[in-house]
Amino acid sequence: MSGFSAWLADAEDTHAIKxxxxxxxxxxVESWKYVPTRSLARTTWKQADPQGVExxxxxxxxxxNVPTLDGLSVxxxxxxxxxxxxxxxxxxxxxxxxxxxxxxxxxxxxxVEKTASVALNLHHIANQASSAGFATxxxxxxxxxxxxxxxxxxxxTVDQANLSSLRCLxxxxxxxxxxxxxxxAANSNAHVFTNLDVECGEHSSYRLQTIExxxxxxxxxxxxxxxxxxxxxxxxxxxxxNGSQYHDTHLxxxxxxxxxxxxxxxxxxxxxxxxxxxxxxxxIRKDSQRSGTEQSIANLLMSDSARVNPxxxxxxxxxxxxxxxxxxxxxxxxxELFYLKSRGLSEADARAFLQxxxxxxxxxxIEDPEIRDLVETQLLGELTHGELIAELKESxxx
Amino acid sequence: xxxxxxxxxxxxxxPILKGINLEIKTGEIxxxxxxxxxxKSTLSSVLAGRDEYEVTDGEVIYQGQNLLELEPEERAxxxxxxxxxxxxxxxxxKNIYLLKAAVNAVRExxxxxxxxxxxxxxxxxxxxxxxxxxxxxxxxxxxxxFSGGEKKRNExxxxxxxxxxxxxxxxxxxGLDVDALRIVGEGINQMRSPDRSVLLVTHYQRLLDVVxxxxxxxxxxxxxxxxxxxxxxxxxxxxxxxxxxxx
Numbered sequence: 001m002s003g004f005s006a007w008l009a010d011a012e013d014t015h016a017i018k019x020x021x022x023x024x025x026x027x028x029v030e031s032w033k034y035v036p037t038r039s040l041a042r043t044t045w046k047q048a049d050p051q052g053v054e055x056x057x058x059x060x061x062x063x064x065n066v067p068t069l070d071g072l073s074v075x076x077x078x079x080x081x082x083x084x085x086x087x088x089x090x091x092x093x094x095x096x097x098x099x100x101x102x103x104x105x106x107x108x109x110x111x112v113e114k115t116a117s118v119a120l121n122l123h124h125i126a127n128q129a130s131s132a133g134f135a136t137x138x139x140x141x142x143x144x145x146x147x148x149x150x151x152x153x154x155x156x157t158v159d160q161a162n163l164s165s166l167r168c169l170x171x172x173x174x175x176x177x178x179x180x181x182x183x184x185a186a187n188s189n190a191h192v193f194t195n196l197d198v199e200c201g202e203h204s205s206y207r208l209q210t211i212e213x214x215x216x217x218x219x220x221x222x223x224x225x226x227x228x229x230x231x232x233x234x235x236x237x238x239x240x241x242n243g244s245q246y247h248d249t250h251l252x253x254x255x256x257x258x259x260x261x262x263x264x265x266x267x268x269x270x271x272x273x274x275x276x277x278x279x280x281x282x283x284i285r286k287d288s289q290r291s292g293t294e295q296s297i298a299n300l301l302m303s304d305s306a307r308v309n310p311x312x313x314x315x316x317x318x319x320x321x322x323x324x325x326x327x328x329x330x331x332x333x334x335x336e337l338f339y340l341k342s343r344g345l346s347e348a349d350a351r352a353f354l355q356x357x358x359x360x361x362x363x364x365x366i367e368d369p370e371i372r373d374l375v376e377t378q379l380l381g382e383l384t385h386g387e388l389i390a391e392l393k394e395s396x397x398x
Numbered sequence: 399x400x401x402x403x404x405x406x407x408x409x410x411x412x413p414i415l416k417g418i419n420l421e422i423k424t425g426e427i428x429x430x431x432x433x434x435x436x437x438k439s440t441l442s443s444v445l446a447g448r449d450e451y452e453v454t455d456g457e458v459i460y461q462g463q464n465l466l467e468l469e470p471e472e473r474a475x476x477x478x479x480x481x482x483x484x485x486x487x488x489x490x491x492k493n494i495y496l497l498k499a500a501v502n503a504v505r506e507x508x509x510x511x512x513x514x515x516x517x518x519x520x521x522x523x524x525x526x527x528x529x530x531x532x533x534x535x536x537x538x539x540x541x542x543x544f545s546g547g548e549k550k551r552n553e554x555x556x557x558x559x560x561x562x563x564x565x566x567x568x569x570x571x572x573g574l575d576v577d578a579l580r581i582v583g584e585g586i587n588q589m590r591s592p593d594r595s596v597l598l599v600t601h602y603q604r605l606l607d608v609v610x611x612x613x614x615x616x617x618x619x620x621x622x623x624x625x626x627x628x629x630x631x632x633x634x635x636x637x638x639x640x641x642x643x644x645x
Contacts (some may be wrong), residue, residue: 334449336609339486342446343556344474344503353499357490357539364490392495395515396536 003043004099011102015091019098029094034309035219035247040096040191040323041189043161047105048131058166059125061105061133071116071145075109083138084171087199090167093195093221100165103134110137112176115144118234124153126187129160136167141176141204148179150371153186153214161216165193172204174228179207181366183375185214188243194220194311200260202228209366210237211375212247213382222251226260226291236265240304240382241274244274250279255288258318262292267362268299269355270306281313282325288318300358302331399424399595400465400564405456407444414440415621417456422564425592430599431631432617433639438503438599439483441617442566445597446480447473460564474500475507476562481553481570481579488540495520501559524567524597525558528588530581546573555587565589571605583608603635 008016014178024041025032048060056065079087081339091101112118120338127133133339164186172178172321186192200206212218224233239247253262268276280292299308312327332354340350359379366372380386405418414437422428432438444451445458447470458465464569465473488496502512513521526533529551533548541549548569557565567586571579586596586609598611606614606628613631615622
C-alpha cells in the first residue's frame with residue numbers, strides 16, 4: 001500500500017492501475033535503494049488546493065499567471081509523438097514515476113519562437129499539509145532561440161508532509177540555448193520530485209545549475225540527450241543536506257551522436273543526520289565519436305552521522321573520446337583549517353569559511369546576479385556561523 | 399619573549415625534534431638553518447600549533463604563558479604568526495575576506511576596536527603598496543592560482559596586517575626570484591621593531607643577506623648543533639652543512 005492508493009484508485013488513467021499494482025519503489029529497486037519512502041507511504045495524500053499568487057507559479061499541480069511575452073506562445077496541449085515517447089519512458093522508470101504520470105493535474109506547453117529571447121521565472125508554491133500537486137511542463141525552444149528558466153521555491157512553514165512534483169520536457173532545436181537555474185529551498189516538510197528530460201538538437205547548448213537546500217526529501221531524475229552534432233550540455237549542482245534531510249539526484253547525460261560535449265560537476269555537503277545520494281552517469285554511444293565529457297563529484301561530510309552515496313558512472317563505447325572524471329569524499333581539510341586558525345579565525349569561523357568555499361565554487365557560477373545573491377544569502381543562513389561571512393560580503397564587496 | 403626548553407616532538411612514531419633549547423629575546427631576529435629533514439619546518443609548525451606533530455617532552459614559554467597549551471587561533475591572538483612554507487589555497491574564499499576577518503579577530507582579542515570597512519581598506523592598500531601587490535589580489539580567491547612568489551608576498555602581507563609579536567617565517571625565501579626575494583626581505587625588514595621577535599627558518603643564506611639576523615643556529619638531526627652571529631651563515635654557505643654535522 002502506498003499513501004497514494006486511494007487517490008490513484010479514483011484517477012482515470014492507464015498508469016494508475018499499474019502504479020497501484022507496482023506500488024512505491026522498494027530498496028530492491030537500485031535507483032531508489034537509499035530513498036526513505038516511509039513518509040510517502042504513511043501520509044494519505046490528496047489533491048492540494050491552488051493558492052492565489054501574483055507571479056508565474058506552480059501551485060497544486062497547476063500553472064497560474066503564465067506570462068505573455070514577445071516570442072513566447074502557449075500551445076494547446078497537443079503533445080508531439082516524440083515528446084509522448086519521452087514522457088512514456090519517464091513514466092516507466094520506477095513505481096513512483098507511474099504515480100507522477102497518473103496523478104498529473106495539468107500540463108503546460110510553451111514554445112519559445114525562432115530566434116526569440118525569453119526569460120521565465122517559475123515560482124513553486126508549497127502545497128498544504130498532506131496534499132500534493134503533480135504537473136508537467138513542456139517547453140519547445142525553436143531554432144536560434146534563447147531561454148532563461150529560473151525555478152525558485154517560496155519559503156513558508158507547512159506543519160506536515162506536503163509534496164510537489166514537476167515533470168519537465170525541454171526540447172532545444174538547432175542553435176537554441178537554454179540556461180536553467182533550479183533553486184530548491186522548499187519548506188522542511190516538503191517532498192519535492194523533479195523529472196527533467198532535455199533533448200539538445202544540433203549546435204544547441206543547455207546549461208543547468210541546480211541548488212538544493214530545502215525540503216525533507218528531494219528526488220531529481222535528470223536526463224539530458226545530446227541528440228544533434230555540436231550540441232553541448234553543462235550541469236552543475238550543489239546539495240546541502242542537514243538535520244534529517246534526504247537529497248537524491250540521478251543525473252544522466254547521453255551522447256546520442258558524435259561531436260558533442262558535456263560537463264558534470266556536483267557537490268554534496270552533508271551535516272547532522274542528513275543523507276545525500278548522487279548518481280552521475282555519462283553514456284557515450286558507439287558511434288558518438290569525437291565527443292568529450294568532464295565529470296567532477298565532491299562530497300563533504302560534516303558530521304559522524306552524515307551519509308553520502310555518490311556513484312559516478314562513465315559508459316564509453318566510442319573510441320575517439322576525451323573523458324575525465326573524479327569523485328572525492330571527505331571531511332574538511334585539516335591543513336586548510338589550520339591555516340585559517342593560525343590567522344586568528346576561531347574553529348567555528350574557520351569551518352564556516354571552508355563550507356562556504358566548498359559551496360561557493362558552484363554558486364559563483366550562477367550568472368544572474370539577483371538569483372545568485374538570493375542563493376548566497378540563503379547559503380550563509382544554512383551555515384552555522386555564516387554571519388561572519390555575510391558581514392564580510394556586506395562590508396568589502398564592491 | 400620565547401623560551402624553548404628541551405623540546406622533543408614526533409610525527410607518528412618518528413622522532414623529529416630531539417631536545418631543542420632556544421632563547422629569543424624581544425626585538426631579536428634568529429635564523430634557523432639546516433639541511434633538509436633536520437626538523438626546521440617541524441619546529442615552526444610545533445610553535446604555531448599544527449596538530450600532526452606530537453610534543454613528547456620539553457616546554458615552550460611565550461611571554462610567560464605555556465604556548466603548547468594554546469590552540470592555533472589562541473596563539474595568533476597572543477601575537478604568534480606563522481608564514482607557511484606552502485601557503486594554502488582556499489578556492490571560493492576571497493583574499494580580502496580572510497584578511498579582514500583575521501585582522502579583526504586578532505584586534506578583538508587584543509582589546510582594539512574593530513576596523514570598519516573604510517579603515518581596513520586604507521590599511522590594506524598601504525600594505526599592498528609595500529609588498530608591490532596589485533589591488534586585484536584582494537578579490538582573488540586565497541592563494542588560488544597565485545605564483546610561488548605571489549603566495550609568499552601574500553604571507554608577508556598578512557604578517558604586515560596582523561602585526562605579530564613573534565613571527566615564524568618558514569622558508570619564506572623558497573621559490574622566490576631575485577626581485578621577489580628583495581620585496582619579501584624588505585617587507586620583513588620593515589617589521590623589525592624592538593617589540594617584535596622573528597624566527598627565520600631557511601635553507602639558504604640569500605634571504606639573510608637582505609634580512610640580517612642577530613643570531614644564527616644550525617639545526618641538524620633534530621638538535622641545535624651550533625649557534626653564532628650572522629657570520630655563521632656565510633661560513634655555512636662556504637663550507638656546507640656536512641662539516642657541522644660531523645663536528
